[in-house]
Amino acid sequence: MIFDKQLIPKNIDDYNSLYNHSITNPEEFWSQVADSFLWKKKWSKVLKYDFSTPKFEWFVDGKLNITENCLDRYVEIHPEKTAIIFEPNYPENETIYISYKELHSKVCSFANVLKNNNIKKGDRVCIYLPMVPELAIAVLACARIGAVHSVVFAGFSSTALSARINDASCKMIITSDGSFRGNKIIDLKSIVDEALNDCDCVDSVIVLNRINSNISLNNNEKWWHEELTKVSDDCPAEIMDSEDSLFILYTSGSTGKPKGMVHSSGGYMVYSSYSFKNVFNYNDNDIYWCTADIGWITGHSYIVYGPLLNGATSIMFEGVPSYPDFGRFWQICEKHKVNQFYTAPTAIRALAKHPLDFVEKYDLSSLKVLGTVGEPINEEAWNWYNENIGKDKCPIVDTWWQTETGGIMITSLANVTKGKPTFATKPMMGIQPVLFDENGSLFNENNKNGILGIKYPWPSIARTIYGDHERYKNVYFSAYPGYYFPGDGAYRDDEGNYRITGRVDDVVIVSGHNLGTAPIEDIINMHPNVIESALVGYPHDIKGNALYAYVILKNQSKKDDIRTEINQLISKTIGPIAKPDKIQFVPGLPKTRSGKIMRRILRKIACGEKSEFGDISTLLNPEIVDEILKVFKNL
Numbered sequence: 346m347i348f349d350k351q352l353i354p355k356n357i358d359d360y361n362s363l364y365n366h367s368i369t370n371p372e373e374f375w376s377q378v379a380d381s382f383l384w385k386k387k388w389s390k391v392l393k394y395d396f397s398t399p400k401f402e403w404f405v406d407g408k409l410n411i412t413e414n415c416l417d418r419y420v421e422i423h424p425e426k427t428a429i430i431f432e433p434n435y436p437e438n439e440t441i442y443i444s445y446k447e448l449h450s451k452v453c454s455f456a457n458v459l460k461n462n463n464i465k466k467g468d469r470v471c472i473y474l475p476m477v478p479e480l481a482i483a484v485l486a487c488a489r490i491g492a493v494h495s496v497v498f499a500g501f502s503s504t505a506l507s508a509r510i511n512d513a514s515c516k517m518i519i520t521s522d523g524s525f526r527g528n529k530i531i532d533l534k535s536i537v538d539e540a541l542n543d544c545d546c547v548d549s550v551i552v553l554n555r556i557n558s559n560i561s562l563n564n565n566e567k568w569w570h571e572e573l574t575k576v577s578d579d580c581p582a583e584i585m586d587s588e589d590s591l592f593i594l595y596t597s598g599s600t601g602k603p604k605g606m607v608h609s610s611g612g613y614m615v616y617s618s619y620s621f622k623n624v625f626n627y628n629d630n631d632i633y634w635c636t637a638d639i640g641w642i643t644g645h646s647y648i649v650y651g652p653l654l655n656g657a658t659s660i661m662f663e664g665v666p667s668y669p670d671f672g673r674f675w676q677i678c679e680k681h682k683v684n685q686f687y688t689a690p691t692a693i694r695a696l697a698k699h700p701l702d703f704v705e706k707y708d709l710s711s712l713k714v715l716g717t718v719g720e721p722i723n724e725e726a727w728n729w730y731n732e733n734i735g736k737d738k739c740p741i742v743d744t745w746w747q748t749e750t751g752g753i754m755i756t757s758l759a760n761v762t763k764g765k766p767t768f769a770t771k772p773m774m775g776i777q778p779v780l781f782d783e784n785g786s787l788f789n790e791n792n793k794n795g796i797l798g799i800k801y802p803w804p805s806i807a808r809t810i811y812g813d814h815e816r817y818k819n820v821y822f823s824a825y826p827g828y829y830f831p832g833d834g835a836y837r838d839d840e841g842n843y844r845i846t847g848r849v850d851d852v853v854i855v856s857g858h859n860l861g862t863a864p865i866e867d868i869i870n871m872h873p874n875v876i877e878s879a880l881v882g883y884p885h886d887i888k889g890n891a892l893y894a895y896v897i898l899k900n901q902s903k904k905d906d907i908r909t910e911i912n913q914l915i916s917k918t919i920g921p922i923a924k925p926d927k928i929q930f931v932p933g934l935p936k937t938r939s940g941k942i943m944r945r946i947l948r949k950i951a952c953g954e955k956s957e958f959g960d961i962s963t964l965l966n967p968e969i970v971d972e973i974l975k976v977f978k979n980l
């Protein structure tokens with residue numbers, strides 16, 4: 346165990362006093378937490394910050410390398426302990442167990458490959474890989490030499506990929522010849538080839554042989570395994586300043602351009618590690634499994650960094666929950682005697698639709714803690730998870746956080762604080778949530794809905810948007826000066842538990858994926874027969890939310906073809922996850938006098954509401970509401 350016992354609450358009283366300490370003396374508290382890590386040089390000041398610039402510096406002047414904290418110190422303590430269990434897509438293929446010693450060696454070797462290919466501290470490296478151990482190795486190898494990794498989820502299209510490569514001017518991309526997902530084989534390399542047609546910044550490409558596709562490589566491209574034969578596994582860790590960037594990870598926003606959230610080295614290390622330990626109540630020999638992809642922040646913080654910083658055993662799963670059948674998750678839980686299991690409400694809802702035989706076939710008695718992340722969990726899904734997976738004996742932690750926050754912010758702590766269905770519950774140590782009313786005034790009453798804000802910095806807050814600090818300021822720090830604004834609504838009960846009620850901006854969470862509506866609208870509008878479109882979310886049984894597109898056409902013929910073409914366009918430019926479930930052709934859109942689309946009304950119509958649209962007198966064209974309703978009825 347790396348943290349001092351005093352810093353790990355055992356029960357609700359401990360939590361209350363530690364939480365109080367963390368918010369009354371934050372610098373003292375975080376300095377105690379940070380003392381558990383290997384620093385090359387201690388910090389001179391715990392925190393310097395200014396919400397108006399905005400600027401946040403944690404563990405100022407501290408020097409460290411996060412990979413020494415993930416790997417080197419555990420090679421000393423338990424070299425043979427398994428760091429990563431790799432469970433492949435096909436259950437009949439071999440599981441791979443990688444010890445701390447082996448992982449250290451693989452990371453150092455690949456770090457030398459990066460150096461041989463001219464990658465230096467501060468260079469940006471794009472990683473576009475399936476969920477194989479080499480993905481974690483590539484991430485850690487970048488961190489080893491101080492290169493900034495930018496992992497792009499390997500389900501994104503070539504256009505989305507090239508936009509991200511160009512935004513960060515990545516010098517290198519690391520990819521594979523292909524990937525296995527369920528019964529599909531995906532040709533990742535041609536997606537990369539297409540993307541690279543639009544990227545001048547990339548000097549070299551490293552390709553992992555995953556599917557034995559027999560492709561031949563271009564001039565500046567090299568096979569991962571061939572590069573490895575040229576290097577040793579001795580690679581000293583680069584000395585990083587606390588505030589040096591560790592990685593960039595893109596998240597969508599309400600304009601077309603994705604936001605490259607930049608995370609720091611020191612603060613991110615301290616927070617991802619400390620939150621992992623406390624939220625999941627991880628104990629030394631536990632087997633922990635988070636089903637997310639490393640392409641999302643959940644995978645960064647709670648498959649790679651958080652677990653490894655705690656010397657834990659973390660499972661990486663290459664496949665999907667439905668292959669070869671809907672029992673795959675539970676089969677893996679039985680096989681590896683998983684103790685902590687962390688997944689998304691969407692996955693739970695999808696699995697709950699299938700017969701319980703898929704669950705009951707397996708022995709799930711090893712499970713001690715269950716978690717959810719990415720979107721609100723409805724009561725029905727919570728109950729199914731609790732009864733059938735947790736057998737009513739595992740606490741469920743409903744963890745609210747964001748790409749921007751770097752780590753879990755509001756949650757129950759397993760076996761320490763109490764969960765409450767549909768509530769994320771209480772703030773983590775050091776986190777100070779507040780609620781604002783619709784006029785922007787802070788309120789302290791309970792049993793009320795409001796807009797969530799965070800009052801004080803925490804170590805893993807994103808430091809900027811890559812290349813656009815002004816946008817960072819506008820999006821997160823302008824709505825409520827002096828506070829961080831996450832874009833979510835929340836309700837607080839009498840006991841101070843928070844329930845996240847959903848986005849208050851134009852972002853829709855579909856199957857736990859954060860999708861900005863504006864960039865998708867821009868794509869729909871690119872169709873030659875489209876005049877204008879508006880996209881909203883509406884509740885969906887499995888996905889949580891699905892997308893509903895209202896589209897104005899130039900001419901009304903061949904509507905079905907246009908639907909297909911719009912979907913193809915979206916798949917190609919963003920990825921299949923962004924395709925709307927419904928596309929409705931309408932004669933017009935409700936607009937305010939300043940020309941802003943009134944999405945509130947469109948949301949209500951998509952939800953099936955027929956009247957009660959509130960005040961529509963401010964609309965430029967109030968009659969359009971009835972016209973849209975008419976089309977809606979005829980669908």
Ligand code: WT7
Nearest residue numbers: 643718719720721743744745746747748845859
């Ligand atoms: C948005 C952030 C955090 C990693 C995965 C998503 C929603 C996240 C919860 C939860 C209700 C949640 C919020 C948030 N969200 N967790 N437990 N309950 N809503 O990261 O893509 O950055 O999305 O996901 O709306 O703002 P992300």
